[in-house]
Amino acid sequence: MALLTVKDLTLAYDKKIVLDGLNFSVDAGDYLCIAGENGTGKSTLMKTILGLNPSGGGEIIFGEGLKRNEIGYLPQQTDLQKDFPASVFEVVLSGRLSAIGSKPFYGKNDKEIARENIERMGMEEFINVSYRNLSGGQQQRVLLARALCATEKMLMLDEPVSGLDPGATAEMYAFIEKVNEDGVTVIMISHDLKQATHFASHILKLGENEFFGTKQEYLAQQRGLLMGGDR
Amino acid sequence: MSQLIEYLQYPFVIYALVVGVLIALCSSLFGVTLVLKRFSFIGDGLSHVAFGALAVAGVLKLANQMILILPVTALCAVLLLKTGQNTKIKGDAALAMISVAALAFGYLIMNVFSTSSNLSGDVCTTLFGSTSILTLTMQDVVMSMVLSIVVIIIFILMYNRLFAVTFDEDFAKATGLRAELYNLMIAIVIAVIIVIAMSLVGALLISALVVFPALSAMRLYSSFKSVTICAAILSVICTFAGIIISIMAGTPVGATIVAVQALVFGICALLGKIR
Numbered sequence: 001m002a003l004l005t006v007k008d009l010t011l012a013y014d015k016k017i018v019l020d021g022l023n024f025s026v027d028a029g030d031y032l033c034i035a036g037e038n039g040t041g042k043s044t045l046m047k048t049i050l051g052l053n054p055s056g057g058g059e060i061i062f063g064e065g066l067k068r069n070e071i072g073y074l075p076q077q078t079d080l081q082k083d084f085p086a087s088v089f090e091v092v093l094s095g096r097l098s099a100i101g102s103k104p105f106y107g108k109n110d111k112e113i114a115r116e117n118i119e120r121m122g123m124e125e126f127i128n129v130s131y132r133n134l135s136g137g138q139q140q141r142v143l144l145a146r147a148l149c150a151t152e153k154m155l156m157l158d159e160p161v162s163g164l165d166p167g168a169t170a171e172m173y174a175f176i177e178k179v180n181e182d183g184v185t186v187i188m189i190s191h192d193l194k195q196a197t198h199f200a201s202h203i204l205k206l207g208e209n210e211f212f213g214t215k216q217e218y219l220a221q222q223r224g225l226l227m228g229g230d231r
Numbered sequence: 232m233s234q235l236i237e238y239l240q241y242p243f244v245i246y247a248l249v250v251g252v253l254i255a256l257c258s259s260l261f262g263v264t265l266v267l268k269r270f271s272f273i274g275d276g277l278s279h280v281a282f283g284a285l286a287v288a289g290v291l292k293l294a295n296q297m298i299l300i301l302p303v304t305a306l307c308a309v310l311l312l313k314t315g316q317n318t319k320i321k322g323d324a325a326l327a328m329i330s331v332a333a334l335a336f337g338y339l340i341m342n343v344f345s346t347s348s349n350l351s352g353d354v355c356t357t358l359f360g361s362t363s364i365l366t367l368t369m370q371d372v373v374m375s376m377v378l379s380i381v382v383i384i385i386f387i388l389m390y391n392r393l394f395a396v397t398f399d400e401d402f403a404k405a406t407g408l409r410a411e412l413y414n415l416m417i418a419i420v421i422a423v424i425i426v427i428a429m430s431l432v433g434a435l436l437i438s439a440l441v442v443f444p445a446l447s448a449m450r451l452y453s454s455f456k457s458v459t460i461c462a463a464i465l466s467v468i469c470t471f472a473g474i475i476i477s478i479m480a481g482t483p484v485g486a487t488i489v490a491v492q493a494l495v496f497g498i499c500a501l502l503g504k505i506r
Contacts, residue, residue, distance in 0.1 A: 047401075051405075052401055078399070080267070080269060081398065084455075085452060086394070087454035087455070090454055090456065094394060094398065094399075098408075100391075104388045104391065130454060150405075156405075
């Protein structure tokens with residue numbers, strides 16, 4: 001059974017239907033890239049799967065014992081975070097929130113996991129540095145470490161490289177690939193389809209020429225479209 | 232100095248200091264969240280609502296005015312948070328509307344129904360605080376203490392979740408946290424703080440108690456925990472100093488506390504720049 005199955009899903013944003021009849025599934029270990037123009041419902045899809053946005057109909061089925069709150073989420077950054085006083089450790093530790101259930105405080109184990117994930121992202125020397133003093137790429141690595149604290153199974157990344165310079169972008173992609181190789185399923189929204197297809201195993205394209213399949217199928221279809229255009 | 236020691240022997244001075252310090256502690260703790268969530272103005276708006284409710288309670292000659300003021304203010308807090316999210320009237324406009332209307336109705340009601348011979352004095356007292364902090368009864372003190380301690384316990388138990396909801400609401404929700412519930416709780420706690428703080432600094436000056444310590448602490452520290460602790464300490468010191476100065480110099484309590492807060496903010500901003 002797939003880790004995540006989306007059946008005939010209708011996406012609604014502000015009570016307006018953005019997209020309907022969406023079908024796709026994600027297996028453990030996949031690296032799915034969601035692409036599409038602005039306004040095609042990429043972020044809405046992610047939020048609907050996570051339960052942050054009400055679904056307009058259809059089914060979202062989690063398999064292999066995955067629970068909705070065990071997905072590590074990396075949302076788009078908000079303005080509010082730019083001058084937020086919080087240390088890297090505090091931010092990453094907050095990823096353990098779902099793990100502590102109804103307990104008020106984090107335990108030793110939670111702190112250990114937070115530290116491990118900070119190291120995993122190569123941020124250990126910044127552990128007590130304030131989040132607001134980091135570069136854009138470092139901030140994204142911190143948020144990735146936080147997302148990893150919440151999951152061992154599935155990550156959902158909403159444009160993790162937006163606003164980063166080419167160097168930081170390449171670095172971020174490399175970290176995501178490493179995490180995927182460790183066995184974590186990755187679902188990522190990306191503007192930059194060329195870069196993303198380099199790493200992804202599957203492609204979901206929303207909007208015009210809607211598509212879902214493996215990267216090879218997508219590339220073959222693209223070639224087909226180009227040929228068709230030549231005639 | 233000897234004069235100060237003499238003053239400290241009066242129970243009413245001790246009461247004022249105890250209540251003042253507790254209020255300062257509560258307001259600064261939640262102030263950090265409020266400032267970071269960009270909700271500072273809600274504190275201000277709610278204080279106007281509390282003023283309106285106080286006027287109505289006065290006219291109704293309620294023996295315990297809290298019974299009316301507390302629920303009305305809490306209700307408005309909830310409404311304001313809701314409007315911030317998904318209605319036609321945007322949050323800031325709704326806030327301006329409610330706070331001005333409450334102020335106007337409050338003053339109107341006091342004017343029409345008041346039997347007091349010194350109306351403007353009464354209004355001034357509720358807006359800018361009064362010597363009422365120095366005329367607290369044992370019952371007032373106990374009430375403020377109980378409410379303050381409850382607020383502080385709630386803060387400590389909620390601390391980690393409060394941080395998560397403040398830093399990144401979407402992420403917090405994705406981990407299964409019921410963010411709306413926490414926002415609601417924050418709104419109600421803020422309403423409680425404002426109502427108890429009204430007796431200290433008056434309706435118009437409350438938001439200073441909420442906003443200044445957090446902003447001062449943010450100039451100096453850069454982790455959530457250190458900002459929270461620093462805000463609490465600054466707030467307690469400023470309030471303590473403000474009350475003492477006002478007693479010694481005969482200045483209005485509320486205004487003196489806020490003036491001290493503003494001064495400390497200036498110093499913190501300067502220190503932050505130097506570092």
